[in-house]
Amino acid sequence: MGPDLSGQARSRPSSLTVDYKPVFHELARVRAILFDAKLAPHGITISQAWVLVHLWQEDGLSQSKIAERMDVATVTTSKLIDKLEEHGFVTRQVDPSDRRSNLVFATDEGKALVRVLTKIVYEVDEVANAGIDPSDIATTLTVLGRMRENLKVELARI
Amino acid sequence: MGPDLSGQARSRPSSLTVDYKPVFHELARVRAILFDAKLAPHGITISQAWVLVHLWQEDGLSQSKIAERMDVATVTTSKLIDKLEEHGFVTRQVDPSDRRSNLVFATDEGKALVRVLTKIVYEVDEVANAGIDPSDIATTLTVLGRMRENLKVELARI
DNA sequence: TGCAAATGATACGCAAGCGAATTAGTTACC
DNA sequence: GGTAACTAATTCGCTTGCGTATCATTTGCA
Numbered sequence: 001m002g003p004d005l006s007g008q009a010r011s012r013p014s015s016l017t018v019d020y021k022p023v024f025h026e027l028a029r030v031r032a033i034l035f036d037a038k039l040a041p042h043g044i045t046i047s048q049a050w051v052l053v054h055l056w057q058e059d060g061l062s063q064s065k066i067a068e069r070m071d072v073a074t075v076t077t078s079k080l081i082d083k084l085e086e087h088g089f090v091t092r093q094v095d096p097s098d099r100r101s102n103l104v105f106a107t108d109e110g111k112a113l114v115r116v117l118t119k120i121v122y123e124v125d126e127v128a129n130a131g132i133d134p135s136d137i138a139t140t141l142t143v144l145g146r147m148r149e150n151l152k153v154e155l156a157r158i
Numbered sequence: 159m160g161p162d163l164s165g166q167a168r169s170r171p172s173s174l175t176v177d178y179k180p181v182f183h184e185l186a187r188v189r190a191i192l193f194d195a196k197l198a199p200h201g202i203t204i205s206q207a208w209v210l211v212h213l214w215q216e217d218g219l220s221q222s223k224i225a226e227r228m229d230v231a232t233v234t235t236s237k238l239i240d241k242l243e244e245h246g247f248v249t250r251q252v253d254p255s256d257r258r259s260n261l262v263f264a265t266d267e268g269k270a271l272v273r274v275l276t277k278i279v280y281e282v283d284e285v286a287n288a289g290i291d292p293s294d295i296a297t298t299l300t301v302l303g304r305m306r307e308n309l310k311v312e313l314a315r316i
Numbered sequence: 317t318g319c320a321a322a323t324g325a326t327a328c329g330c331a332a333g334c335g336a337a338t339t340a341g342t343t344a345c346c
Numbered sequence: 347g348g349t350a351a352c353t354a355a356t357t358c359g360c361t362t363g364c365g366t367a368t369c370a371t372t373t374g375c376a
Contacts, residue, residue: 020211020212020215021228021229022204022208023299023302023303023306024182024185024186024189024302025186025189025190026229026306027182027186027302027305027306027309028182028183028185028186028187029186029363030306030309030310030313031182031183031309032183032332032363033313033363033364034309034312034313034316036331036364037313037316045331045332046180047331047332047333050180053178057178062354063354063355064353064354064355070179071179071184072332072333072334073333073334073335074354074355074356075333075334075335075355075356075357076332076333076334077355078354078355078356078357079331079332079333079356080331080332083331095354098341098342098353098354099340099341099342099354100340100341100342100353100354100355101341101353101354101355102355124309127308127309127312128305128308128309129305129308130308131304131308132301132304132305136297136300137301139294139298139301140297140298140301140302141181142294143290143294143295143297143298144181144182144185144298145177146289147185147286147287147290148181148184148185148188150285150286150287150288150289151185151188151189151192151282151285151286152188154192154285155188155191155192155195158192158195187333190333190362191333191334194334194361203361203362205361205362205363206361220324220325221324221325222323222324222325230362230363230364231363231364231365232324232325233325233326233327233363233364233365234362234363234364235325236324236325236326236327237326237361237362237363238361238362241361253324256323256324256371256372257324257370257371257372258323258324258369258370258371258372259323259324259325259371260324260325
């Protein structure tokens, strides 16, 4: 036998489950692939679509505000917004009160895409959740949120 | 009110939880960042480390076998193995029975790293699981595995 | 046997992340 | 008021994924 890769007492399951596969990582990847496949006809990717969701919540956010709310680096939003602007889903406007800053507004096409995304999220969840006890799914989402917070706290500490 | 982004009946939680954040995606990213931070002193990334785990399970796999077991494209393993070879963690050997194929073997340094990874997986799980009911974590891992399978079946169907 | 089809690995180009460095503009303090 | 420190956005270069195309080799079938 090699080392114990379960990362826990042997009787407890862990992030490296019995199949020795990084389930968090793989699940995120598979979800992204399916989302991107469903969004491709609309000329957008799932990461770009998330920017639109944040603008739907509050239009005219600055790029750094968007980065903050999406929990990514500003350089990432910069490129996502480039693509969205190219396709006419958002417009950039220099903030008159701070000329370093760009305010980002969703166009009508961009707003319409949020509605499309809604439907696609529903479809993907339908597929993903098939045959799973709804209360277990609720538990899972709570646990994942908690794990994310735990890890973010640790990253901030480093 | 905008569209219903819960992607489910309003009373049920969903992958877009109340904070409107893609928790699967974010959790995978945060985990990867923490893993990479802990692995950086050893000159390896978490994705590269996974190749070593598969070689620990069975040494001398071909690149395409590794890709198959990791559920990634062969082009991805190709580059991961480039990096691992550069750092002396694996060696490639042409398969004498099929000269198109490279067999990949872990070096002693590579094998030693699996042991390091074991410890790091334990540490990351310790952090992630803090304050969460162990039985809820068990439920979560089961649910995630099921979701992954559901989505993979759907992707194969497309 | 010989040629078509399949397979293994790689090069190229793309997307989404990151960090570090750069530029432009703002704030804060002496 | 002027300089130092900070902040917003971008460019560059990196990793990990993907798809497509290419090349060498192997397999399969007529």
